[in-house]
Amino acid sequence: MDYKPVKTFNELAIKSLDDFVYGIAPYPVRAKNGMVIGGGTVYPEVNMTLPPMNIDESTMPEVRKQYAEMFEGILKRAKELYAPGVILEVELLPETTMVPKWGREIIKILLDKMKDYEAKYGLKSLVRCTPNDTREMLRPPLMRRGELLDNILLTFEKCAEDGADILSIESTGGKELHDEALVNCDIRKAIFALGVLGVRDMRFLWSNIVSIAQKTGAIPGGDTACGFANTALALAEQGMIPRIFAAVDRVATIPRSLAAFEMGAVGPDKDCGYEGPYMKAIAGVPISMEGKTAACAHLSAVGNIAACVCDMWSNESVQNVRLLSAYAPVAYTEQLIYDCRLMNEAAADGRNYALKVRDWLANSDSKLDPQAYVLRPDIVLEISRELVKEKDAFIATKKAAALAVEVIKRGVDKGEVNVAPREKKWLNIISSQIETIPDDEEKFWSEIQKEVDLTKWRPEEYDLKVTSA
Amino acid sequence: MASFEELSQAVFDGDEAQVVKLTKDLLSSGANPMEVINKGLIAGMDRVGVLFKNNEIFVPEVLMSAKAMNAGVEVVKESQQTFDMPSLGKIVLGTVKGDLHDIGKNLVGMMMESNGFTVYNLGVDIDPDKFIEAVKKYQPDIVAMSALLTTTMMNMKSTIDALAAAGLKDKVKVIIGGAPITQEFANEIGADGYAPDAASAVEVCKQLLN
Numbered sequence: 001m002d003y004k005p006v007k008t009f010n011e012l013a014i015k016s017l018d019d020f021v022y023g024i025a026p027y028p029v030r031a032k033n034g035m036v037i038g039g040g041t042v043y044p045e046v047n048m049t050l051p052p053m054n055i056d057e058s059t060m061p062e063v064r065k066q067y068a069e070m071f072e073g074i075l076k077r078a079k080e081l082y083a084p085g086v087i088l089e090v091e092l093l094p095e096t097t098m099v100p101k102w103g104r105e106i107i108k109i110l111l112d113k114m115k116d117y118e119a120k121y122g123l124k125s126l127v128r129c130t131p132n133d134t135r136e137m138l139r140p141p142l143m144r145r146g147e148l149l150d151n152i153l154l155t156f157e158k159c160a161e162d163g164a165d166i167l168s169i170e171s172t173g174g175k176e177l178h179d180e181a182l183v184n185c186d187i188r189k190a191i192f193a194l195g196v197l198g199v200r201d202m203r204f205l206w207s208n209i210v211s212i213a214q215k216t217g218a219i220p221g222g223d224t225a226c227g228f229a230n231t232a233l234a235l236a237e238q239g240m241i242p243r244i245f246a247a248v249d250r251v252a253t254i255p256r257s258l259a260a261f262e263m264g265a266v267g268p269d270k271d272c273g274y275e276g277p278y279m280k281a282i283a284g285v286p287i288s289m290e291g292k293t294a295a296c297a298h299l300s301a302v303g304n305i306a307a308c309v310c311d312m313w314s315n316e317s318v319q320n321v322r323l324l325s326a327y328a329p330v331a332y333t334e335q336l337i338y339d340c341r342l343m344n345e346a347a348a349d350g351r352n353y354a355l356k357v358r359d360w361l362a363n364s365d366s367k368l369d370p371q372a373y374v375l376r377p378d379i380v381l382e383i384s385r386e387l388v389k390e391k392d393a394f395i396a397t398k399k400a401a402a403l404a405v406e407v408i409k410r411g412v413d414k415g416e417v418n419v420a421p422r423e424k425k426w427l428n429i430i431s432s433q434i435e436t437i438p439d440d441e442e443k444f445w446s447e448i449q450k451e452v453d454l455t456k457w458r459p460e461e462y463d464l465k466v467t468s469a
Numbered sequence: 470m471a472s473f474e475e476l477s478q479a480v481f482d483g484d485e486a487q488v489v490k491l492t493k494d495l496l497s498s499g500a501n502p503m504e505v506i507n508k509g510l511i512a513g514m515d516r517v518g519v520l521f522k523n524n525e526i527f528v529p530e531v532l533m534s535a536k537a538m539n540a541g542v543e544v545v546k547e548s549q550q551t552f553d554m555p556s557l558g559k560i561v562l563g564t565v566k567g568d569l570h571d572i573g574k575n576l577v578g579m580m581m582e583s584n585g586f587t588v589y590n591l592g593v594d595i596d597p598d599k600f601i602e603a604v605k606k607y608q609p610d611i612v613a614m615s616a617l618l619t620t621t622m623m624n625m626k627s628t629i630d631a632l633a634a635a636g637l638k639d640k641v642k643v644i645i646g647g648a649p650i651t652q653e654f655a656n657e658i659g660a661d662g663y664a665p666d667a668a669s670a671v672e673v674c675k676q677l678l679n
Contacts, residue, residue, distance in 0.1 A: 052619045052649065055567075093620050094567060136569050137594060179572045183579065185529040231572055238666055240528045240576060298648075319619050319649070422525060 003203040005262035006210075009388055012381065013284025020277075020377045021354045022310050023347050026284030029219055029267050031165050035085050035124050037268045038286025038311040042343045044336035045087040045128070045271055045288050045314040046074050048329035051321055055095040060102060064109060070320050071110045073330040075117045075125065081337045084344070085124040087166070087288075087312055088114075089271070092155065097132040098148065100155040107159045128221060129164035130270070131155040133172045143173055143201055143461035153208055160216035167213055168221040168270045173201020174256075175227045176457035182232055185245050185426070187252075187401055187433045192448050194228060194256045195397025196441060200462045202259035210264035220265040222285065224273030225253035230298075233274070233371060237299045242423040244408060247370035248430055251404035254278045254387060255396040261285055271314035274302060277375055280309055281384040288312035293335050296328065301369035308361040309377060313340050366417065370408045373417040379407055394441045398434065405431050470498045473508040476541070480513025483533030485540045492541040496548050506555065510541045511585065518584060522668055528576065535583035556587045558610035558678045561603045561641075563591035565614050565628060568621035573647065576667040577613060584671045597624070597631035604637050611674055614660075616647040625650075626658040633659075642677045646670060 013026040025038025037043065048070045055063055071088065078086040088110060096103040110127050117123040134148045135141045142149065156167055174197030181189035202223060213220035224230075232246035253275050261267075267285030269276045272294075276287035290297075291306030294316035300306075307313060315332040323331050347354040358377065365372035373379065383403045390396035409427050411417035419427075438444050449459070449468050459466055471494040479487040488510070495505050517534040520526045546552050560581055564574045571593050578590045589607050591599060600612060612632070616622040625645050632638040644662035645655050655663035662677055664670035 049618075050620050052622050052654075054623050055620050093618065094569065095620070134569075139592060179575070182572065183528055183576060184532060185527065235528075235572075235576075239524045240667070242527055422527075 003200075003207050003263075005203065005259070006264050007262050008391070009258065009262070009282045011388055012281055012384055014281045014381065017378055017381060018351070018355065020281065020309055020381060021347075021351065021358050022308060022343055023354070025267065025280055025286035025311055027266065027286075029286055031126050031219065032217065033118070033124055033126070035126055040347070041084055042310060042340045043085050043087055043312050044078070044083060044333065044340050045089055045312040046329060046333045046336060047089040047091060047271065047315055047317045048074070049091065049317050049319050050093070051319050055093060055102075063096075063102075064105065066320055067106050068109050068113070070327065070329045071113045073327055074333045075113055075123060077326070077330045077333045078125070078337065079117060079121045079123045081334060083123070083337045083340075085126070086333070086337075087126045087128055089128040089130060089168075089314070091130045091170075091317060092132050094132045094134050094137065097134050097155050098137075098151050100151050100158055103131060103155045104158045104162060107164050108162055111163045126165040127163075128166040128168055129156070129159040130168045130170065133169055136172050136175065140176065140455065140457045141172075141461070142458070144204055153212065156209060156212045157216065160212055160218035164218055166219045166221040166268065167209055168223065169205065169209065170224050170226045170270065170272070171202060171205050172227045173205070173462070174198035177452055178228050179231070180453070180456075182235060182241060182249070185241055185429070187245070187248065187430050188437055188448065189452065190249055191252055191397050191401055191434070191437060192444060192452075194225075194252050195394040196445065196464075197457075197462050198228070198253075198256035199259050199393040199397070202256055203263055206260045206263035206265055220260075222265045222267055222269035222273070222279065222287075223257055223260045224270035225250070225257055225275055226270070226272040228256075229253045229274065230272055233300060234298055236371070237301070242426040243301070244370050244419060244423050244426045245430065247374050247408060248401050248404040250275055250371060251374050251383060252397050252401040254282075254384075254400050255393040258282060259393065268312050271312070272316055274306060274375065277309045277377065277380045278384055280311075281380050282388055286311035288314050290314040290316045293332060293339060296332060302365055302372045302375055304361040305365035305372045305375045307339070307343070308358040308375075309380075313343075368418055370411070370417055370419055373408065373411050374404055383407065392441070394444070395439060398437050398439075401430070402434050405434065471495050473504065473512065476505070476509030477513035477516065480510055480534050480538045480541065481516050483530065483537050485537040488537040488541040489544055492544040496545065502545050502549055502552065503555075505545055506542065510538045514538050514583060514585075528579070531583055532579060535579070555585070557585040558674065559587045559589070559607055560611045560613055560674065561589045561591065561600065561607055561609040562613045563595035563600060563603075563615070564593040565616045565621055565624040566594055566596045567624060568616050568618055569593050570615065570617035570647070573617070573667070574615040577615065577646065577664075577670045580667040580671050581674065584675075586671075586674065597628040600628050601631055601635050601637060604632065604641060609641055610678055611642045611644060613670065613674075614643070614645045616645070616650065619649050622647065622649050622654065625660070629659050644670065644673055644677070
């Protein structure tokens, strides 16, 4: 199979700040049932997971029951609150991906309920099917072969054949090295993990996913840097690493996440990819985002700003536990619907109102944290404009990191973003590290293979040959 | 002659070359190896630990100091015919069966090692039998388990039950952690301790072994 990109992005899809707004994407995605993502309406995307329980043959009846209850509750609340439509994301768990028939059963339960709600109440809905990237069950992982990969692809295929609308994954190629880079705040290794390993794996994986989507009529959605920059975000929130490093790492994930669209994905991009605004600016695809409504899953510094150019608004994931009002996935559905309702109402009054809401969402967060600052719409366009000039994904990754440092430094100098005193020295540390990276990918590989632990990942799975003794 | 304070400062600064030099200087001047370790190397690391606990420095800085300290320990070891590095205790660490989350567990391991514990990191997706095997092999003081999924956290209970069935539960303390884990859950499944993050995991282990 050819893993060369089928599309390249040499210029921005969104050229003006006034065209960079929530609900509208340059290339909207139309689903089979007529729902259009990025066509003017922001839709809620609800994600849910099981309460504490094991998954095996003996518990599968309870697993099915739990999912059926969650799906029913979410659709019922969406109908009761007159949602213009709703997307349900099923992030399959390792067990329900490794046994594709289980994942398929769960998606089927949802599809039947969705059909029922559309027939009875006219509620439009879509399912995003997200198998787990179980390749890392094996250490070091086999990225391009083996039963684990076969079952991921089989899950995609069977669920899509049954009617799953959108296909996505939180892929992990390069994470083996990126984890180590994060705890050591080593931007050299992070850039290699993202710009070389990550991009190569994304091209391989998404060529397969797009092929399945084309065969089945499903929509190849998009990926996320969840295993990468969201790990950085979580570590930064715990005070383990500087927020500045997490912000730079986020920007450095752009070429990797963009690789899905270069291989033919069309959006909506995955909710937990906080780099989504860059995907929208560069590739013009609609994006799903999560922020304050994902507080059920993790703390973040981007609760409002994450919404400012979203086309779907998500809660990341919430477990099926009882709250005072209802089960948690139902309560979160309600919150998402109200957030979307407000954004859509403002947009209905005219673009200026949507832009005003966008700016309130952006400005309420961007001054407080560098991770939010790099998501400010004008900053997104500024960095994106420079990145589309680069044809090579590795060079673009290095450039993205350097641009992030430069932009944050400038923001600090202008008093536009608050950076804690103990963090400031890290701007220079990261900058110095970036300067040591050569512009030639082969040369970089030749250097870095002596610095990394090659027992933790397999270079051959990324088409790399070890040349050092 | 180099001083213990200078060595402690070099560890604090994460200056590996300086730590090696000062450790060699101290030993060749006749300093007691245990004092080099305790008053120089560990003393420096203790200061780092306090700053980390107070959110004044980050993990990479802790790791640089730990690396420098370990370089000093190696110098001491090489200089002695027989030398047992003092350890606060032995810890077997792993992410439970079905769970692939690695980085939080690894951070716990790094923080434990930096604080003087001996850590046996088993990895991810660790079956109860593998924990038992490791307990028999390493005879640890503590078994530390991590889980990040609601659908794998129950495997912590399976592991504790398996330790009990193997007659090993009374021989070790068990601590657990991870996003969905609470103190209440730890009590419910019979764990001896719970830590919400890597820094407190160290404190919990110290308390359990006191």
